[in-house]
Amino acid sequence: MADLSTTLPLTRASVQAAHELIKPYIHQTPVLTNSTIDRFASTPRTEAELAGTEWAGRTPAKPVLRLWFKCENLQKIGAFKARGAFHAIERLKLEPGWIEGGGLEKGVATHSSGNHAQAVSLAASISKIPAHIVMPSTAAPPKIAATRSYGANITFSGPNAPDREATVAEVIAKTGARMVPPYNHPDIILGQGTAALELQSQLPPATTLTAIITPCSGGGLLSGTALACEGTGIHVFGAEPSLEGADDLRRSLLSGTRIDSVTTTTIADGLRTPVGPIPWSVIHGKGLVRAGYSVSEDEIRRAMRMVYERMKVVVEPSAVVGLAVALFNEDFRGLVEREGGEKGWDLGVVFSGGNVSLEKLGELIA
Amino acid sequence: MADLSTTLPLTRASVQAAHELIKPYIHQTPVLTNSTIDRFASTPRTEAELAGTEWAGRTPAKPVLRLWFKCENLQKIGAFKARGAFHAIERLKLEPGWIEGGGLEKGVATHSSGNHAQAVSLAASISKIPAHIVMPSTAAPPKIAATRSYGANITFSGPNAPDREATVAEVIAKTGARMVPPYNHPDIILGQGTAALELQSQLPPATTLTAIITPCSGGGLLSGTALACEGTGIHVFGAEPSLEGADDLRRSLLSGTRIDSVTTTTIADGLRTPVGPIPWSVIHGKGLVRAGYSVSEDEIRRAMRMVYERMKVVVEPSAVVGLAVALFNEDFRGLVEREGGEKGWDLGVVFSGGNVSLEKLGELIA
Structure with a gap:
């Protein structure tokens, strides 16, 4: 990962620069709309539906919502993570002395059981540099196979964060590879922000987004999105599962203090990590995310x-x-009703990834 | 369905006119690319794979293919059929005397167990005219529910074509509704052709399609595509299942005589119908489709x-x-090798629809 002294400042202009750098390597993913889902989102929930929730007894909100889906599930490797990985590696190639020091031969390293592993492997393979990926030996076989298919060198570790970090440190000591962290780095944040930048340019001429909502885990996508919207007037929101405290962003924003540990078994397995310090400096420090x-x-x-x-x-x-927040969360829906009124909101919704096996998908939504 | 004396001629200009007419109602569906699938398509099959096929013992073809996927599975109602239905109804509204004769109150009618039923129902609902849909009582419950969700009046019939036709004739006699056939009509053909027209305009500036391949059943999509490519130099091919004679297009083109009856149980349940006479007049009569x-x-x-x-x-x-033809059919792949050489072909591939339940999808590709 590029040395912090050489990274671009965390601004919208830097997201634009990142986009220029990675454009040749990524898909400009489509923006889809769906009138049936808009109608559903713009229909008040029933009192019966709210019974048993924290909104029981409240009058259901009446928001008007037009949703614009940015389909990063159709991105290379099936997730937005390709953006950050390509940007990190392109920036590394620009870091003074890295290539001269044998960087192209030493390559890059990371640890991940999921989309980040594939993203770093793909981006490294395109630049023809080695990718050393530490995966927990418990990782799903299709994810291991997908990572291997990009030519990565895989090392297995124990399943916990300390195991993984120790193993990646060993790999780096042995190979001289540079670490590409999954979210806690400016290069990654700026790369992920390019999805929201594209989205802004893909709407019909008469349409202006009121807000964008993205999933939030380590916070790379959310903080990048916030930077991409800085100064545009577009509000930015984060979305999380609520199970077993997975809503650390929401709680951190309410208290003003970053929660740095989460243990949850949510089915949203990409969202089990708490927000990292550099993303938090954008989300909270710069005040660019309105709520979770x-x-x-x-x-x-x-x-x-x-x-x-x-x-x-x-x-x-x-x-x-x-999307689930827009459809079901009465606090959010009430906000849209209050602020959007009859005209309503044009809401950008980032679909972050599509990497789920058919078997798993069947189990999840049966 | 608009009287044949009032329909536009079967030309590329008429496809362009159709596109102007239906553009406000349909999605401009995205065109996707996939480097992994391109690599797979551009890798020769092995001799072992060809053993047991009609190409056993032949040297595997070495085509170079860049595929451009036109995603009509992401079209309204999940299939290209929305294009033809919207066009048919917009043309009907322009037919002299139809509105004056109470057409908006009498509405439209058709029989279909699948995508055409939903397409006509949606298009009629947008114009606020009644849709009378005859469905076989054996139709899948989700398809019945989807058709009903657009506000259609559904009448059930026996499962065979004569039963369905007799029932729709009764419905028309009773309601005065105008028939919207699924493929054998110029308005439908011109509407379906708009997908290929869009595809041509969605490619990067330096890219020119060598050919487009579409599925072929009754022939509406294929003949419309052929008209959209007329005079452009883009070759047009049809694709079919081979099971139990479902390859009637291929066989008809080889013999020069249209086969008008097919009985097949192919899993490609939208492709069990033989090519209709008006599509055939474009495909064969005008010589606009090169092969099946x-x-x-x-x-x-x-x-x-x-x-x-x-x-x-x-x-x-x-x-x-x-796509399966591009990946697996050695006759087609040999043609690409011979004519495309090292430069290869840019091939447009139309994905016609995405209406398959998760349960069914799981069974099909387990």
Whole structure:
């Protein structure tokens, strides 16, 4: 990972520069709309539905929502993570002395059981540099196979963060590879922000987004999105599962203090990590994220089923938490009603990834 | 359906006119690319794979293919059929005397167990006219529910074509509704052709398509595509299942005589109908389709799995026959090798629809 002294400042202009750098390597993913889902989102929930939730007895909100789905599930490797990985490696190639010091031969390293592993492997392979990936030996076989298919050198570790970090440190000591962390680095944040930048340019001429909502885990995508929206007037929100305290962003924003540990078994397996310090400096420090909202496991499943049936695209559980907030979270829906009124909101919704096996998808939304 | 004396001539200019008419109602569906699938398509099959096929013992072809996927599975109602239905109804509204004769109150009628039923129902509902849909009582419950969700009046019939036709004739006699046939009409053909027209305009500036391949059943999509390519130099091919004689297009083109009866149980359930006479007049009469190629049931399943895993979009079995031809049909692949050489072909591949339940998809590609 490029040395912090050489990274670009965390600004919208830097997201634009990142986009220029990675454009040749990534897909400009499509932005889809769906009138059936808009109608559903713009229909008040029933009192019966709210019974048993924290909103029981409240008058259901009446938001008007037009949703613009940025389909990063159709990105290379099936997730937005390709953006950050390509940007990190392109920036590394620009770091004074890295190539001269044998960087292209030593390569890059990271640890990941999921999309980040594939993203770093793909980006490294395109630049013809070695990728050393530490994966927990418990990782799903299709994810191991996918990572291997990009030519990565895989080392297995124990399943816990300390095991993984120790193993990647050994790999780096042996190879001289440079670490590419999954979210806690400016290069990664700026790369992830390019999705929201593209989204802004892909709307019909008369349409202006009121807000964008993205999933939030380590916070790379959310903080990058916030930078991409800085100064545009577009509000930015984060979405999370609520299970077992997975809503650390929401709680951190409410208290003003970053929660740095989360243990959750949510089905949204990409969203089990707490927000990292550098993303937090954008989200909270720069005040660029307005709020976090969370959804239940059942709401995630319902949103997944709707996307499968109505939109005909494949989304992993983590990808739909933003849509689930728009459909089911009465606090968010009440905000849209109050501020949007009859005109309503044009809401950008980032689908973060589509890496879920058919078997797993069947289990999840049966 | 608009009287034949009032329809536009079967030309590329008429496809352009159709596009102007329906543009406000349809999605401009995205065009996706996938480097993994391109690599797979551009890798020769092994001799072991060809053993047991009609190409056993032949040297595997070495085509170079860049595929451009036109995603009509992401169209409204999940299939290209929306294009023809919107065009048919917009043309009907322009037919002299139809509105004055109470057409808006009498509405439209058709019989279909699948995508055409939903397409006509949606298009009629947008124009606020009644849709009378005859469905076989054996139709899948989700398809009945989807058709009903657009506000259609559904009448059930026996499962065979004569039963369905007799029932729709009764409905028309009773209501005065105008028939909207699924493929054998110029308005439908011109509407379906708009997908290929869009595809031509969605490529990067330096790219010119060598050919487009579409699934072929009644021939509306294929003949419309052929008209959209007339005079452009783009070759047009049809793709079909081979099971139990479902390859009627291929056989008709070889003999020069249209086969008008097919009985097949192919999993590509949208492709069980033989080419109709008006589509045939374009395909063969105008000489605008170069050839038909067919694929096995197993090849259809393999292509579906690849699309699910690599592209993250949902496709029904009928949708992938064009891709399966590009991946597996050695006659087609040999043609690309011979004519495309090292430069290869840029091939447009139309994904026709994505209406398949998750349960069914799981069964098909397990």
